[in-house]
Each structure stands twice: as C-alpha cells, then as structure tokens.
Amino acid sequence: MTRPSLELTHERPRWDDHAVTLVTSEPLGPHQRLVLAMPALEARFEPGQFLNLSVPGHLLRRPLAPSRHEGTEVELIVTPFGPGTRDLIALPAGTRLQALAPLGNSFPMPAGEAALVGAGAGAAPLAFLAERLLCAGRTVHVFHGAVSSEDRPLVREVYERLGIGAHYFSEDGALGRRGYPTAGLAELLAGGADVTVYSVGPLALMRAAARLAIEHGRPGYVSLDVHMACGVGACLSCAVKTTAGQKHACVDGPVFEVREVVW
C-alpha cells in the first residue's frame, strides 16, 4: 500500500552538473519565480525531485525543487531565507549558473485522489505534482496555508494557471479561510475519500498532515527539508531517522512516506 520511497532510487537517471541560464526572475510577493534554461538536461524532472544550484559568491549550492519543467525550461519558486537565497533572487536574467540535476526521489502516483497540503515555497513541488496528476485525469484537492495575504501572487501563479480550485487558509483570514490548511485536509479525510496525502512546507505543517493521514489510514508523503551540502549522498549532512534506519534525504528522499519518518 504505502510505497517506500527508496524503491524509486533505482529507476532514476544519473545526475550530472549542468550549465544553466537564468532566463526569468520575477517577484511573487515575498517569493521569487525563477526560470532556468537547462538545454543539456536530457532527463525530465519528476515532481518532488530537486536540483542543487550554484549561487555566485557562495561555496555551497542550494537545493530547490522545481514547480514545472516545460521543454528545456525549469521553473523554481524561491523564498529568501538566508544569504544564499537572498543573493540568488537578486541575480539578473542572463546569469549563468551550474545545477546538479536531477536529484532525489519523487512523489509516487496515488491509487485514487490526491490531497496536497502546502505552505510557502512548498507549493512549488506540489504544483508540479498537481499538473502531473491533472494530466493523468486524477482528482486533486489543494490546501494552501499562509500567514496573511502574502501568498496571493504565488498561488495565482502556481495553482490557478492549472485551473485548480485550491482552498486557501491564512492565520488572519486575509487569504481564504482563517486557520491552517490541515483543517481542510481533516474535513476531506473525515468524508472518507480515497485520497493520498502529499505535504510540503514547514515541519509543523508536514507533521500535522502526516498525523491526519496516519489517523485515517491513508498513504501520505512529505518532502523533508534538511540542510544539504553535496546533494548526492557523499557528505552525510542530510541524515533522516526512519523506521528502516538512518537514511539520507538527498538520495533516499527528499520524499518519505509519513509512516517511515521518525517524527
């Protein structure tokens, strides 16, 4: 029933270091939408996979999960957090960067419907998954949470372009309903639907979504956000305690089944 994420490891195309060009960089409220041209990347990103992107002036690359892969263009949604992401979103279009890609495993397809629970830039891999699911004719429920109305440009860009009627939640009620997106998930699960839960966002959100999936006996997947250096399994930075022993988010994840994670 619950597909261990490790299985996916063996089907993946091998990563390489790709020269990429930043072709678009535009604000989406507090986030930034970046488009990278990756003409040399033969493989296709799967939703949940990530790349490890160089940032000029920084020693380490930054792991980022695409929100779309169309032709040779890969779209990213970046939330400025520390010095690296701040510098990244300030780069002018035309900048040449390097990206290790494609990295990590991806979200497995659901047996039935899908419930996507996200917040902030967690919407990026979820929107990519939603697009894939819609193409496959699946029913997709989206629950997105924010503090206030700051994510309006983000959700418009990533969800509304897909024609998904997403459900919005915010702490102060300025975007959608007041409250957390897990409230929407709880209602859906209470209805007894055959859904697989997917959650990407702050740890507290993913933990709450995982708890609901487990309570209702539904499969669930989260993408764990662990500090990474190499991104490819060599440095052991990204340890994750799982019920099957210690794993590493960059190669065994970032996607884990919610029952596998030692929360």
Place this chain on the structure above:
Amino acid sequence: MTRPSLELTHERPRWDDHAVTLVTSEPLGPHQRLVLAMPALEARFEPGQFLNLSVPGHLLRRPLAPSRHEGTEVELIVTPFGPGTRDLIALPAGTRLQALAPLGNSFPMPAGEAALVGAGAGAAPLAFLAERLLCAGRTVHVFHGAVSSEDRPLVREVYERLGIGAHYFSEDGALGRRGYPTAGLAELLAGGADVTVYSVGPLALMRAAARLAIEHGRPGYVSLDVHMACGVGACLSCAVKTTAGQKHACVDGPVFEVREVVW
C-alpha cells in the same frame, strides 16, 4: 630644489567613498582599459594620485592610478596580476563599484623639461602627467619599456593620442629599440638637458632611473607600488623607508623624490 612629497599632503581635497559605474572595459593587449564614471567626485585627480577600487567578491580594494580624468570620466589601465585584478578586468560595463578617491600625493611640476620612464601599467600615471605637462607647454621625453611587442596597443592608446613621439624599448627589439628604457634616459641626461625624471614601473626600473637622476644631479620622482589595505593611512601596511624616517605610501606617497627613498 627637490620638493619633498610630503608638502603636497596639505593641499589635497579630502577623500570620500564614491559610487562609480564602469562604463567601458576593453583589452589593450595584455592590459585592460577601464573607464569609470565618477559623477559625484568634485575634486580633480592630479597625475600620480590614485583611487582604491572595490572588486566584487574581494574584501580589499585595489589601488590604481588613473591615466586620465576628463569631465566625470576617469580612465584606468589595469594589468591582471592576481585574483583581484583578474576579476576586475572581467567585469561587464555597467557594473557599479565603490572608489575611495582621490588618494595620495601627486607628481610635482618640473622646473624645466620632463623625462618619463615607464613600463607596463606604469604608463598610466605617466601619460596623465604627460598630458598635463603638454598643456602647460613643457617639453616631455617619454621612454617606455616592454618585454616584446605586447605593449603596442597600450602605448598607442595612452601616448600616441597625446601626439607624443615616445621612445620605445623592448628586451627582444620587437617594439622600438632593443634594451631598457633607461638607456634612452641615460642618453638624454648625458646631453645635459635640464630635465626632471619621473619613473613608474617595476622596482628595478625605478631604481635604475633613480640612480641615473642622482648621478646627473637631476630631480627625480617615482611612484612606489606597495601592498595596501586601507589606502588612507590607517592600517600602516604600506610602510616606506625614507631618509626622513618611515613613511606610508598611501598618504605620504605614492610619489617620492628619488633621494628620499632608501632603495
């Protein structure tokens, strides 16, 4: 007779940190010609003075002596040497930088004629001086040295645009006469002309030019190339042993009378 460089200290306008824009960057053989727009700089550079220029990604600024100051534009000739100058000459036009300016003292005017003895980017402040001297109606003799023909684009740009018939010397005879530019200086001085000697280039060249000036009882000035951090007298990096005690090249120099330097 020999004017101690220190005297100049008190006439100088105070330096500040100026926002500058790199408006042109073009190769001149192994060197690079940079033009900076410095609209906020009220003071005029004097020949021999320098600025301390930021280079993105580098902690310390780099001292550079302009070859020209026309309107709001300041011209530099930069020879790539280490990581900082290599990165500097690779910057695209349009880059915004910061420059401490104007810094240091300048070449005093000669009583009679002037003999300029240079090599490499040492031609920059010398050409600036030559321009000033020509305007003042003085006679200027230029002796420029190179290894081979690599400085042809440089001398064309800095000296020939002034209409100066410079004398070129190269170690292999590919540019001008075979030999060192001090050979030309020696001949001029042997003729007994009332010249002041100015030399900027490698230490060995400046020392040889200084020795000739002293031998012939002529005034002489060199611009000493000392590793600098602050550029303004605060860090004491740029110590110079002089007959008048220890001085600091960034504030007491970079121009020193040849008799003042403990060679």
Place this chain on the structure above:
Amino acid sequence: MNRLEVEFLGVRFPNPVVTASGTFNFGREYAHLYPLSRLGAVTTKGVSPRPIAGTPTPRITETPMGMLNAIGLENKGVDAYVASELPWLKAQGARVIVNVFGDEAADFAHVARKVSPYADLIEVNLSCPNVHGGRLPFAHDPEAAALVVRRVKDATDRPVLAKLSPNGPLLPVAEALEAAGVDGFSLINTLLGMRMDLERKRPVLANRQGGLSGPAIKPVAVRQVYELYRHSDRPILGMGGVASAEDALEFALAGARLVAVGTATFSDPYAPLKIAQELERELQRRAETWSDWIGAGHAPN
C-alpha cells in the same frame, strides 16, 4: 528609547559597535567622514613604550574572504600618542579604548599608566611575543599573561580588558587572568596564516606568516566568544569578521556585550557607523534591544 545603549564595565556606550585595534589608527584618518563620537568607541592602534618600525613590506595580502597582516606592531611609542593623538581623539567626544602592549609586564604597565587619562578602557594585547619568555606570545602562557594583567591593574584605575589569542589555549588563560583580576575580555585576535606567491615561490608577506582576519574567521570567533561566555562572567568585547548588523547579532547571541569592526573598515570606511545604524533598524523591526541579545544564544531550548 535607545535600543543600542549598553553599559560595559561602568562605561556607557551609545551603541555597541567599536573599531578594532590596528584597523582605525587613532581615528584621525576617518574623522572627516563622520563624527567619531557616533561610534560606540574607537580602539586605538597598539601602543608600546618606545617607537617600533614594524616589519618589512609586503605587510598585507588578501585571502578568500580574509586578509593576512604582518604590520609588526608599528607605532610611534606612547609619548607621541599622549602628546597629540589621544588628547585629539578625546576632544572629538569619542569613547576611547587604548590598546597597549610591550616586551614584558612592566612595559604594559608603563603604557597603561601614561594613557589612562585618555582611556575609557584599557585593552591589553596579549598576542604579542613575550620577549623574556622565549618569544612565546603572552596569551599562550597563562602565568606570563596573568603577570601582565596584575601589573596593568596596579598601574591604572581604568577597567582592563585582556585581548586573547585564538592560536593558543583559551580557557586556561582566561581562568588565570580572572584570578589576576582582569575586568573583561576581548577576542579574537588574528589566526596565524600564510599565503604563497607562485611567481616568486616564497611567502607573499616579507614576514612569511601573518594574522588572518575578516569574514573568513567569523565562525572561529563566534565559537570562542560562545565558549568563553559559558565559562566566565566577565563581559566580552567580541570581534573577528564582523561586517554587518547580522554578524554583530551573532556575536551578541554568543555572549559579546560589545563588538569590534576591523577588516570591514578596509572594505568600507563607513562600516562601523553603518553597522550601528543597521543594528538600530533591525532591533526596531524586532522591537528588541541590544541587551536582550547578549548571551541569548545560550538558552537551553
């Protein structure tokens, strides 16, 4: 409400950002850019009993996000500074931390006594070699360092900071200095380092090795401040790579009550002032004060 005001060993500082010794001379070079009284304080270049010419050039070179210096403690000697620079600096309304050193304990005391009328605090540079202790730096020898501090304490009524070296043992020296009556600590001084010149095939610096400073050493500095704060209740002046208000806050969390800006002043002569201004804005945004941050990174959560 002044969010930046901080008291340090009985002295009130309008803000916690001071200049680092040796990177600001006696302030005269920068005084036309901004009033020196707007800085937390000016720490002077190191002052010794007699003039010192320093090492041959090159004395500095750049490294990745750092620089090496081997100035060799060049200074004009205490009498010259007492005659002109220190009275001038005090007259600017600046708080003044005078950095003192010598070849032996009596030298430190001699300088401290002479500069006291102009000093709000005395900073004792223990990283210089102990000439009578086999040229080991004082800071690497707890007993020699303690003797220096005792002599200086006897010679001045000003609070005395011991400036520690990151190249030797930290806690044993700090402990010995506490026993000797030191009032506070200042750290870190530079890390020993070297850069090679590939063309001349020898070290770039004439002195071969030099002291590494700048952002490169910040993690080492933050850790040493954190470590010292855990073991000592004396106030700390932290430094090493501070180049922004965020850096200053890192040092505060680790336990620094004041922070010094050194190498960053070479990148931007306005740096000490800008960092204080940025700090003000940042603390305003967070509705907090500088004092709230001092040592707050040690909470057990």
Place this chain on the structure above:
Amino acid sequence: MNRLEVEFLGVRFPNPVVTASGTFNFGREYAHLYPLSRLGAVTTKGVSPRPIAGTPTPRITETPMGMLNAIGLENKGVDAYVASELPWLKAQGARVIVNVFGDEAADFAHVARKVSPYADLIEVNLSCPNVHGGRLPFAHDPEAAALVVRRVKDATDRPVLAKLSPNGPLLPVAEALEAAGVDGFSLINTLLGMRMDLERKRPVLANRQGGLSGPAIKPVAVRQVYELYRHSDRPILGMGGVASAEDALEFALAGARLVAVGTATFSDPYAPLKIAQELERELQRRAETWSDWIGAGHAPN
C-alpha cells in the same frame, strides 16, 4: 613525460590530487562522472570499528567562503565497508587511502588491520575525541596520539599517515608521532567554529559547534604545512581549502607532496579531476614538474 607523477611513501600516484576524507564517501556517488582511477587517490570517509549514527541535523551550514560540519563521524562500521565498498573501490583501479578512527588506540588498530588489504595508505584521524582520555581529541595529547600510531603501525604493513588537528598544538604532537614511527602526516583537519541562527536565537548546528573547512581556512592550512615541513622530514598530505591548481601549488611550495580536495567537491563534483588537469597545464606552461615545487617555498632567497 608525466609532470604530475609523484611517489609518496613507496606508492606511485599518477597525480598529487586526492579527495579529502568525509567529502567523497567511498567514491561511488561520483564514479559515473569520471573513472576514479584518474584521481591521485580516493580518501574514504572515516571508518570506525562499529557503526555510528552521527549527530542530529542540521549538520552543516555555510559561512563566508567556508562551511561548518558536524556529521559526528557517521559511518556503517568497518565490516560493512570491507564487505562491499572497499573491494568495489579497489576494483575501480583507484588508489585508496582509508581514514580510520575509534574511541581508543585498540579501535584504530582493529580497523587498520581489517582495511589493510584494500588500502594503499592508512590515514589515522586523530581529531576525534579520546573517550578514555576525558574526551580531549587525541591530536591534542601527544602521548595518547603516539599510542594510537604505535598500535596502528603494529597492525598494518601499510604506510601510516597521522591526520593532525589545527585546534591544538602542532609541533609537540608531530614530534611524539615521529618517535612513535609515523610514516607521514596529513593536515589540516577542520577548525572549530560556530554560526548563530538569528531567528531561532541559537547555534545553527544541532551539535552547536562544528568543523570549519573550505577556502576560508586555506591560509591557516598553508601555514601549518609550512611549519611542519620546517620541522619534519616525513612526507605531507596537505589540505584545507584547495579549490584550484594555484591553491595546490601553494601547498606544494609550503611542503605538501600530495594535496587533498574536500569542500570544493561540494561546489563542483568535478573539482578534484579539474584541479589535476589544470595543474598539468600550468606545469606544462612553466616547463616544470610537481616535484620541483614540493617545499620550494622554503628556499632562503
């Protein structure tokens, strides 16, 4: 003519550029990019007698031109590596340096004995804490470090390198290890450092402090290699911030016979190979060989 070939303790290396322990695992992750046999050697992740889970996350964070890590020596234990990774790595045609460690001297010897069939050199990581010596790192205690080396020498016929720590005394430890029969040295390991998280108001790393590596520490590393070369005739594997052929040549001038590339591999997985290729071009241009450079920065000119 192979300008890069170098002999080190009886082993021939096609080029002097090896990977640094803990930054390349056992090579499998990078083997599809280039044949591992084209590197000077692969140094493995540290191997201990039993599996170690390591520290909680976050385990790494970036600093100015450096990074901090606190992996906590996670590894699967010697038996797992002898069963699969080491035979695989040897089968790639790579030269192999196995990094070993433990809680006490007998542990080091146990691991060294088991990995010897696959090791061209054994690198003894003395920066880990000596559990029976009060958790002080072995490298800070000359006697404890010497005991480790003696036991390892007895357990293996492979040449033994001692990996030194930059956080404790250098020369006293090196001297004790020479007396214990060490064949060569490898240095530097990481510098202790810390970064603060301004939002959570605590250290970024779960372990609070970590080890600083990358270009930021290069000047410290070059100096330590230079210092050790002056005092020891054993060959040196130098490391700390190597990210280019120029960096490698700096280490050679200081006295390194081999150089390791660590953190730079995270910036660019091709870095160890590219640095070897750049070195070849650079030495060609200068009509020199790598061996000409080893220790050449010590000439008295």
